[in-house]
Amino acid sequence: MPLTGEYEPSTMGWAREQAELYERTDGAEGATLRDRPVVVMTSIGAKSGKLRKTPLMRVEHDGEYAVVASLGGAPHHPAWYYNLVAHPQVELQDGAVKRDYVAREVTGEEREIWWRRAAEVWPDYDEYQKKTDRVIPVFVLTPI
Numbered sequence: 001m002p003l004t005g006e007y008e009p010s011t012m013g014w015a016r017e018q019a020e021l022y023e024r025t026d027g028a029e030g031a032t033l034r035d036r037p038v039v040v041m042t043s044i045g046a047k048s049g050k051l052r053k054t055p056l057m058r059v060e061h062d063g064e065y066a067v068v069a070s071l072g073g074a075p076h077h078p079a080w081y082y083n084l085v086a087h088p089q090v091e092l093q094d095g096a097v098k099r100d101y102v103a104r105e106v107t108g109e110e111r112e113i114w115w116r117r118a119a120e121v122w123p124d125y126d127e128y129q130k131k132t133d134r135v136i137p138v139f140v141l142t143p144i
């Protein structure tokens with residue numbers, strides 16, 4: 001059941017433009033970042049209750065996806081982290097396919113396994129983790 005609600009664009013211009021281009025072209029355009037694959041996640045705002053759309057690196061394994069709340073190694077989590085904690089049901093668009101998922105934050109060995117998969121897609125994640133004391137959260141999205 002697709003998420004419903006009022007879309008509130010991101011305040012990060014380049015990410016907003018990529019999310020909107022991706023969605024408008026069914027993933028035919030805006031589907032990469034430096035030639036690496038991107039997906040678009042829709043979450044429900046923890047405070048606003050509005051729909052938020054967030055381009056993220058595509059980390060997929062056996063039908064599940066990981067999303068990494070790296071924010072380039074900033075000292076704080078991205079806002080969408082709090083959306084997933086408050087409302088774990090999200091939508092993920094991968095190319096032209098949009099499906100519903102439930103997000104759960106992973107830790108320990110499971111986080112390690114997914115972190116390695118993510119760093120294979122986007123090696124900069126390892127650099128981001130070196131830049132900050134916070135443990136960069138990883139969520140696994142399981143189809144529902």
Ligand SMILES: C[C@H](OP(=O)(O)OC[C@@H](O)[C@@H](O)[C@@H](O)Cn1c2nc(=O)[nH]c(=O)c-2cc2ccc(O)cc21)C(=O)N[C@@H](CCC(=O)N[C@@H](CCC(=O)O)C(=O)O)C(=O)O
Pocket residue numbers: 008009010011012014015018019033038044045046047048049050052054055056057068069070071072077078079080081082083
């Ligand atoms: C810019 C900010 O968005 P953010 O949720 O902090 O996310 C920041 C970034 O992570 C986001 O822009 C990502 O898309 C950046 N980004 C990646 N960001 C990542 O963290 N990881 C990635 O792998 C990643 C890949 C990526 C690929 C392409 C691309 O274009 C961007 C990419 C924003 O829009 N803030 C809003 C609020 C957003 C929000 O969700 N608010 C919640 C409240 C949240 C709370 O409780 O604090 C609400 O609506 O209720 C604002 O300032 O008004």
